[in-house]
Amino acid sequence: MSTCPHVSSIDYQVVSRKLSDPSTWTCDQCSSNTESVWVCLQCAHIGCGRTCRQKHAKKHFDASCHPVVLHINQKMLFCYQCEDWILNDTQFGEIGLLREQLNRLQNQRFECSQTRSGSVIRGPLKQFKFVERKDDRVGHERTGFSGEFTAKRFYTLSLLKKCIAAWKTFVAEQAGELSQRTKQSPGEGKPSPARRFVGRTGLRNIGNTCYQNATLMCLSALGAIRQLLSLQPDPPPPGQGLAKRPRLGRRISEELYEEANSRRDPSKIGSSTVLAQLHRLFRVLWSGKWAGVSPAFFVKSFMMAVPSFQGYVQHDAHEFLTELLDVVQRDIAYPVEVRTILSRVFTSVQQSATRCHVCNNVSKYTFPDATCITLDLSATVERLQQTNAESSGDRRYPRRRSSLYATQNQACTLMDCLDALIAPVELTNGSQYRCVSASCKGQLVNATKQDSFERLGQCVVFHINRTKWDSQGKRKIMNKVEFPLRNLDLSVLLSDRSIPRRYHLRGIVLHHGPDIDQGHYTSVCFIDSLSTFVAYNDLSSETVIEQDLVEERYDGNPYLLFYEISS
Structure with missing residues (x-):
C-alpha cells in the first residue's frame, strides 16, 4: 500500500450522484452481478472486479485509462495504473465522504439519547428512512423501467423464436419429415400475449x-x-x-x-x-x-x-x-x-436420543421447530476424508493422511451430508453424558447420541453451511455438493422409516464468490408451466438443461436446496 497521485483526478459530484441510488450498485455490463463491484471515481462506471469472469472494471480501465476505483461493499481503494492499494485521500477528503455516504445507505441509522450522567444510549430509529430518488418526487415520474425492459425482452425472444422456428423447418424439410399440418400452421404454439413471460x-x-x-x-x-x-x-x-x-x-x-x-x-x-x-x-x-x-x-x-x-x-x-x-x-x-x-409446510421436528451404556436408559430431547435443516459441510468433508484415510490403510494417523489432500477437492453428495447429520456420536472421555436415571444417579457415563426427525414438512429446505473457522479466520468452503433432482428418499431421516418420503427438487440458491459474507446470489428453479429448470440472475432468466445440473456445469456453489414432496 502506498500513496497515489492519481486520486486527484476523481470527480466527486458525478460519483456521489450515482452512488446515491442503491439500485445502480451492479455491474453496468453484467447488469446483475454484485459479487465484486467497483466504481470508477472519474466517470462513475460500475463494473465487476478481477475475481469475476468478465472483469469489466479492468476492461473499463483499459479502454478509458481511468485508474482509481472504489469497492462498493468493502470501501477499499485501488489504482490500476500503480497496481497497488491506495491509502491517501484527496486534499478535500472526498474519498472519505464517499465512504461515509455508502455507510449511511448500507447500514441503519441510529438515534442517540443522553442520560443525566452523560451516557449516550443508541437505538434504532423508529422509522427507517428509505432512499428517495429524484424521480420519486412529484413531477418526476419514472418513465416505466419494467415496461421498457419487458418490451426489449419480448423483442429479443421473438427474434430467437423466429430463428429457431426457421431452423426447425429447414431441418425437417431436409429430412423430409415436414407434415402438411405443420406447413399450414406456422403460428401454432405461440403463447398468449398476456402470458408470454x-x-x-x-x-x-x-x-x-x-x-x-x-x-x-x-x-x-x-x-x-x-x-x-x-x-x-x-x-x-x-x-x-x-x-x-x-x-x-x-x-x-x-x-x-x-x-x-x-x-x-x-x-x-x-x-x-x-x-x-x-x-x-x-x-x-x-x-x-x-x-x-x-x-x-x-x-x-x-x-x-x-x-x-x-x-x-x-x-x-x-x-x-x-x-x-x-x-x-x-x-x-x-x-x-x-x-x-x-x-x-416448512416446519420439521428434530429430536435427539441419548442412550446410556451403563443402564441402557434412553432420554429424548425435541428441538424447537425449524424451517431449515442445516448441514455442516465442513464436518461432512472431514468425515469423508477420515473414512478414506482409514480405508487406504493409514489407521494410526487418519487426520494426517487426510491433510495431504486439498480440502477443496473433496466432493460429497447430499446423502453424505444427511448421513453425517444423523450419524451416531459417541460421548466418551471429555464429553461424557450425565445420566439422570435411578441407577446412574447423575453420574458421568459413556453414551451414544443420535439425531432423527419425528416429522418432515411438505417442503424441506436444506441449508448447506459453507462457513469454517480456522487459524486464518472465517472462510468459505468451496467443495462441490451433488444432489438428486428427483426421488430423494428422506425416510432415512425419520425415526419411523417404514413410510417412504420422496421429494423432488424445486429450487437452488447459489452463492458466488470466495467470501461467504459478500458475493452474489442467484437461483435455479423448476417451473411447472415450462416443465424445465430456469436460472434467475436478478432480472435475467434462461432455461437450464437438467444434464447441466447433474454434471454440475453451472456457476456458483449450492447454498439452499428447496425440495417438495412428490404428489
Missing part, C-alpha cells in the same frame, strides 16, 4: 438485494405456496373486518404490479404487512405479463418488520429465509388457518 419474470436488484431475489424465486416455485396463496383473499384495508375482504383473484394484475413497484412508505398506506406484499408480488410473478418487476414495496415492508435488515448492505440468504418465514407466520392480517398451513 410465465416462469421467466425476474426481480430487479434495488441495492444488494440479490439474496432476497434468489430466495423469493425459489419460494414462488413451490407448488404448496402457489396453491395456498392463490386461493386466499387479499388482506383487508385498515378499519375493515375480515368479512369485507375482497377476493384477490378479482384484482387485476396491473393493479398489483403498480403496487409492487411502488416506492411509497408502506406505513402511510394500508396493507403493508409482509405476507400481504409477498402475496401480491407472487401474483405478479405468476401472471407472466412482465419480464421484470421491482420488489420495492415488499423490500420496504420487510425492512420495517425486521429492523436488522434495514439498509442496503449484503445479507445472508439463509438468515433472510428464516426471518421471512417467521414474520409471515405471525401475520395477524391473515386467518389462523393460513398461517397454520404455512407453518406445517
Whole structure:
C-alpha cells in the first residue's frame, strides 16, 4: 500500500450522484452481478472486479485509462495504473465522504439519547428512512423501467423464436419429415400475449438485494405456496373486518404490479404487512405479463418488520429465509388457518436420543421447530476424508493422511451430508453424558447420541453451511455438493422409516464468490408451466438443461436446496 497521485483526478459530484441510488450498485455490463463491484471515481462506471469472469472494471480501465476505483461493499481503494492499494485521500477528503455516504445507505441509522450522567444510549430509529430518488418526487415520474425492459425482452425472444422456428423447418424439410399440418400452421404454439413471460419474470436488484431475489424465486416455485396463496383473499384495508375482504383473484394484475413497484412508505398506506406484499408480488410473478418487476414495496415492508435488515448492505440468504418465514407466520392480517398451513409446510421436528451404556436408559430431547435443516459441510468433508484415510490403510494417523489432500477437492453428495447429520456420536472421555436415571444417579457415563426427525414438512429446505473457522479466520468452503433432482428418499431421516418420503427438487440458491459474507446470489428453479429448470440472475432468466445440473456445469456453489414432496 502506498500513496497515489492519481486520486486527484476523481470527480466527486458525478460519483456521489450515482452512488446515491442503491439500485445502480451492479455491474453496468453484467447488469446483475454484485459479487465484486467497483466504481470508477472519474466517470462513475460500475463494473465487476478481477475475481469475476468478465472483469469489466479492468476492461473499463483499459479502454478509458481511468485508474482509481472504489469497492462498493468493502470501501477499499485501488489504482490500476500503480497496481497497488491506495491509502491517501484527496486534499478535500472526498474519498472519505464517499465512504461515509455508502455507510449511511448500507447500514441503519441510529438515534442517540443522553442520560443525566452523560451516557449516550443508541437505538434504532423508529422509522427507517428509505432512499428517495429524484424521480420519486412529484413531477418526476419514472418513465416505466419494467415496461421498457419487458418490451426489449419480448423483442429479443421473438427474434430467437423466429430463428429457431426457421431452423426447425429447414431441418425437417431436409429430412423430409415436414407434415402438411405443420406447413399450414406456422403460428401454432405461440403463447398468449398476456402470458408470454410465465416462469421467466425476474426481480430487479434495488441495492444488494440479490439474496432476497434468489430466495423469493425459489419460494414462488413451490407448488404448496402457489396453491395456498392463490386461493386466499387479499388482506383487508385498515378499519375493515375480515368479512369485507375482497377476493384477490378479482384484482387485476396491473393493479398489483403498480403496487409492487411502488416506492411509497408502506406505513402511510394500508396493507403493508409482509405476507400481504409477498402475496401480491407472487401474483405478479405468476401472471407472466412482465419480464421484470421491482420488489420495492415488499423490500420496504420487510425492512420495517425486521429492523436488522434495514439498509442496503449484503445479507445472508439463509438468515433472510428464516426471518421471512417467521414474520409471515405471525401475520395477524391473515386467518389462523393460513398461517397454520404455512407453518406445517416448512416446519420439521428434530429430536435427539441419548442412550446410556451403563443402564441402557434412553432420554429424548425435541428441538424447537425449524424451517431449515442445516448441514455442516465442513464436518461432512472431514468425515469423508477420515473414512478414506482409514480405508487406504493409514489407521494410526487418519487426520494426517487426510491433510495431504486439498480440502477443496473433496466432493460429497447430499446423502453424505444427511448421513453425517444423523450419524451416531459417541460421548466418551471429555464429553461424557450425565445420566439422570435411578441407577446412574447423575453420574458421568459413556453414551451414544443420535439425531432423527419425528416429522418432515411438505417442503424441506436444506441449508448447506459453507462457513469454517480456522487459524486464518472465517472462510468459505468451496467443495462441490451433488444432489438428486428427483426421488430423494428422506425416510432415512425419520425415526419411523417404514413410510417412504420422496421429494423432488424445486429450487437452488447459489452463492458466488470466495467470501461467504459478500458475493452474489442467484437461483435455479423448476417451473411447472415450462416443465424445465430456469436460472434467475436478478432480472435475467434462461432455461437450464437438467444434464447441466447433474454434471454440475453451472456457476456458483449450492447454498439452499428447496425440495417438495412428490404428489
